[in-house]
Amino acid sequence: MTPRAQRPAGPALSVEALSVRYPGRDAAVHAVDSVSLSVAPGGALVLLGESGSGKTTLARTVLGLPGRNARVTGHVHLGGTDLRALTEREFSRVRGLRIGYVPQDPTGSLDPLRRVGPQITEVLRRHRVAATRRAAREAVPGLLTSAGIPDPEHVARSFPHELSGGLRQRAAIALAVACEPELLIADEPTTALDALVRAQILDLFGSLRSRLGLAVLLVTHDLAVARRVGGQVAVMRAGRVVESGTTDQVLSRPSHSFTAELVAARTGVRR
Ligand SMILES: Nc1ncnc2c1ncn2[C@@H]1O[C@H](COP(=O)(O)OP(=O)(O)OP(=O)(O)O)[C@@H](O)[C@H]1O
Numbered sequence: 001m002t003p004r005a006q007r008p009a010g011p012a013l014s015v016e017a018l019s020v021r022y023p024g025r026d027a028a029v030h031a032v033d034s035v036s037l038s039v040a041p042g043g044a045l046v047l048l049g050e051s052g053s054g055k056t057t058l059a060r061t062v063l064g065l066p067g068r069n070a071r072v073t074g075h076v077h078l079g080g081t082d083l084r085a086l087t088e089r090e091f092s093r094v095r096g097l098r099i100g101y102v103p104q105d106p107t108g109s110l111d112p113l114r115r116v117g118p119q120i121t122e123v124l125r126r127h128r129v130a131a132t133r134r135a136a137r138e139a140v141p142g143l144l145t146s147a148g149i150p151d152p153e154h155v156a157r158s159f160p161h162e163l164s165g166g167l168r169q170r171a172a173i174a175l176a177v178a179c180e181p182e183l184l185i186a187d188e189p190t191t192a193l194d195a196l197v198r199a200q201i202l203d204l205f206g207s208l209r210s211r212l213g214l215a216v217l218l219v220t221h222d223l224a225v226a227r228r229v230g231g232q233v234a235v236m237r238a239g240r241v242v243e244s245g246t247t248d249q250v251l252s253r254p255s256h257s258f259t260a261e262l263v264a265a266r267t268g269v270r271r
Pocket residue numbers: 022029030031049050051052053054055056057058067068104221
């Protein structure tokens with residue numbers, strides 16, 4: 001398959017004044033509060049914050065999947081497309097084709113009841129990236145190999161539970177980027193993995209960024225993950241971005257007291 005599309009000039013993802021509220025019995029939860037951020041084509045933005053700071057809500061709102069009762073205001077653009085103006089039907093074509101997603105749920109985006117290969121074939125066919133069923137099947141080993149999987153034929157025939165955590169996450173990433181999306185959103189993609197595999201998976205994002213011009217929005221509560229990914233970081237607290245900039249700059253010279261506390265807490269913990 002040839003590269004699908006020329007990457008547009010300007011940001012791959014642009015979020016402006018995005019707010020998400022969940023009405024509660026007593027008071028509304030302001031899960032995301034006036035957040036603005038952008039990710040360049042081929043760039044990486046790490047959303048860093050403690051549990052409950054709104055990272056997943058922000059990520060899922062970009063994907064058009066906030067909670068059912070969410071009240072959303074603000075703007076989200078993917079390249080030149082105003083995502084908030086799309087119908088659900090139009091959005092379902094964007095997910096998978098133009099935005100890949102690796103969810104926080106530890107079982108991931110893979111269907112536990114189906115072998116890995118057919119799941120990838122299905123996404124290529126659904127978005128008409130492969131012209132025929134056979135072309136889709138033939139593309140699978142190459143896609144798995146690009147995700148750093150050494151024995152793609154074996155993995156394609158496997159059920160997700162038959163794979164190690166690292167291989168399963170590589171397969172989930174291969175599925176998410178099968179259609180060569182402009183943006184990959186990965187929510188805590190390495191939390192369940194040991195340090196070596198974690199580093200390998202984070203480096204895989206780097207190679208996908210340079211090979212596909214893929215923009216990556218990576219959600220984590222882990223400073224070590226942010227450092228490894230590099231790029232830009234936006235520090236979230238209670239729904240707001242309290243600090244942002246290049247990861248090196250923000251983590252070595254935090255200007256916000258919350259970031260400084262995060263850095264200090266992290267330094268005090270043995271790895
Ligand atoms: N569907 C929902 N209905 C009501 N409140 C919600 C819903 N989803 C999230 N929240 C609330 O929004 C806030 C942000 O949650 P979110 O899951 O986005 O945080 P997070 O930064 O991803 O946390 P974690 O690191 O634990 O995954 C929390 O107070 C959470 O309880």
